[in-house]
Amino acid sequence: MLLGLQSQTVKPYRIIFSDDSPGGIFSERLLSDELEPLRAGLAIEVMPGPRNGAFENFKHLVNAWSRDSELFHILLDDDVVFPEFYERHLVAHLSGDFSCSISRRWESNEAGQPLRGQPVPAAVANSMNRFLSLNADVAFMSTVAECKNWFGEFSNVVFRGDCSEVVLNPSIAGVSYAGLWDLGAFLAASLLRPICHIQDHLGYFRKGPDQNSAQTYSPIMKAAMLAYVALAVSGRRIGKISGEQATHCFGTIANVLNYWYATQDDMVEFRNNLPRLALDAQGAEDEFLACWQQFLAKNGY
Structure with a gap:
């Protein structure tokens, strides 16, 4: 993950780590002398996490960020972003008024070797456009109606800052979408403004036997x-x-x-x-x- 951040063509100006590990072993490892070369040049802040589940950690991070930038990104520690991730997402947001940008990603084994791509609808996969604007109708019908999350998760999505409430308050029309915090947030964001789907594979999701899925x-x-x-x-x-x-x-x-x-x-x-x-x-x-x-x-x- 650090190598992915270090190699970005457009580096994030602020990186907040929320350590949800028992006894702070994550922070100890992150701040070790061994990893100092990978931390060099990165504006890293580290704080203790709430240790009350993934969603509480997401909220903890968003509250700590406190609308400090026009865009924000939640990067899970088992995922990796490719060097042009932030550059391409920045271009996507500069190209239109979008609630969030979602890039395609690979699914890999624990060693980081890509195994397959995220399944996407045929109309998306066959489009010649690198950026696709998707409104709420398309977002809901292609996911909820089919019981499929082809968008991915927080790690491959960059939100506009004023969409932070969809992460902090997971409900639509008074109904909680807890359990699908990522997909629910994307759909809630689509109700505010369209989603920009980026056709490029800009990272990978690393699967392993200990993950929630x-x-x-x-x-x-x-x-x-x-x-x-x-x-x-x-x-x-x-x-x-x-x-x-x-x-x-x-x-x-x-x-x-x-x-x-x-x-x-x-x-x-x-x-x-x-x-x-x-x-x-x-x-x-x-x-x-x-x-x-x-x-x-x-x-x-």
């Missing part, structure tokens, strides 16, 4: 699945997806819950509710939202 039965992964339903409810409320598209999402997640979580006690109510929600049964949406709020509260979201 590999912990199938964790509350985080369960929340990620259920957050698609929450986003579909809010998307339908504000008219960004149709009733049919919402129904497709509800049915898709119902199948996922039945496949992965058939024996999980905390998923019983959701497994009973989602088929009713897909049929637009009376009271089903209120039942889901009540269960969703209980689940989020129980798991500290």
Whole structure:
């Protein structure tokens, strides 16, 4: 990660590390003599993190940054950005009035060897334009309606400064999208101004067995699945997806819950509710939202 920041053609003028590690072992390693050459020339600040989960750490960073620049970027420590990352994102924001810019990325193994690209819709992949302006309708229909996050995560996205609230307050139309904080933030940002999608692969996401996405039965992964339903409810409320598209999402997640979580006690109510929600049964949406709020509260979201 340090090498990626060190090699930027346009270097960030301020880099804030929030150390969420036990006992501050991250800071000790970061500030070690061994890594001094990689820190050289980088405006690094280090502070203790809240140690209360990834999202609280994101909020901690955004609050520490305190709207100090026109653009901001949340870089997770298992991801790497290529040398032209900030340059290309800066050009994207200079080319139009966008809420955020999202670049394509590779997915790699733990050694950093690229294995595959982030799947994107055919219309995007086949476009000859390097920058694509995507409005909220496109953003919602190509993600929530299909239960797919082809955008990626915070590491491959640069936000305009006045969009910080979408990170700090994760809800749309009064419905929390906790569990899909990244996708939810992109969609909330698209409601403010269009998204600029950059066709270039400007970094990679490093996969490993200890990451949240590999912990199938964790509350985080369960929340990620259920957050698609929450986003579909809010998307339908504000008219960004149709009733049919919402129904497709509800049915898709119902199948996922039945496949992965058939024996999980905390998923019983959701497994009973989602088929009713897909049929637009009376009271089903209120039942889901009540269960969703209980689940989020129980798991500290």
